[in-house]
Amino acid sequence: MLEHTKAVIFDLDGTLVDSMWVWTAIDEDYIRKYHLNPPEDFHEAMEGMSYTETAQYFLKIFPELPHTVEEIKKEWYDMSVDKYTKEVTLKPGVKEFLEMLKEKEIRTGIATSNDRKLVEEFLKARQITHLFDTICTSCEVNKGKPAPDVYLKAAGQLGAEPSACLVFEDVPMGILAGKNAGMRVCAVDDWFSRPQDAKKRELADYFIHSYEDITNQTYEVL
Structure with missing residues (x-):
């Protein structure tokens, strides 16, 4: 992957x-x-x-x-x-995966529809701010997801061509945003979007139930 x-x-x-x-x-x-x-x-x-x-x-x-x-x-x-x-917690295996990406010198970013200040407060509270190279929010671009804008902005700030970027998303509109940006997308299991799993698998390139699937090589190639 x-x-x-x-x-x-x-x-x-x-x-x-x-x-x-x-x-x-x-x-x-x-x-x-x-x-x-x-x-x-x-x-x-x-x-x-x-x-x-x-x-x-x-x-x-x-x-x-x-x-x-x-x-x-x-x-x-x-x-x-x-x-x-x-109260909000990281998904299982996230911190270990982020640390692995740092070791591999793969740059990392967040592209979210959420509020920037809220994201920053969360990262600070969980002491993982240093594991991300950039944060972009949909409020800072012309259109939210499924438009590719926020992912393209993040890629630009990370100095990477879209084709060299891998996106992780949990809902169809977000997956579409990554695909519309010309990036590969891994769909992430989440209870909220579980009724949309078939659509997520249809749109994405990969699917994981946990970030441990990546280190264990048990992720799905779609």
């Missing part, structure tokens, strides 16, 4: 960390707080959106909200930062 790879770029939520439960809980708390009535395709419609795009989506479908995009983003940050720094 790592042959001819110059850079490895990771999505964050559901890929590097078990955190999708945080956003489900925050969505439910936020909806309850403001007495909102979300549409049936609520979570599906938001898949791949940047932090800013998601806030804009909220204002579009809930015009009764008395807030700006920045106010919504700030409230979500305040609701999530404690959970990210104290």
Whole structure:
């Protein structure tokens, strides 16, 4: 999998960390707080959106909200930062895999739809900031996933051609973003996206249940 790879770029939520439960809980708390009535395709419609795009989506479908995009983003940050720094955990084998990549001098980055400050706080709390060479967020590019923008920006900052990059993603929209960027993509098992496993396997080049599958050579080639 790592042959001819110059850079490895990771999505964050559901890929590097078990955190999708945080956003489900925050969505439910936020909806309850403001007495909102979300549409049936609520979570599906938001898949791949940047932090800013998601806030804009909220204002579009809930015009009764008395807030700006920045106010919504700030409230979500305040609701999530404690959970990210104290409760969210790395997926099994992640730290060992990152350390292996450093030993092999393969550069590493994060390309996420999440908030930059939240990502930085999480990495700091887990003492793994030094294991990443760059962080890019979808709020810093023109379009969120499945557009390739955030992955192309990360590749540029890592000094690697897209064809020499390997992406790790947990949802179809993210996998598409990596493929649209001309990169190889490894799909990562996560409870939140498990109902989409067939689609993930259809789109990706590899599939892992754990990062230990890479060191054990038990990953799936699709």
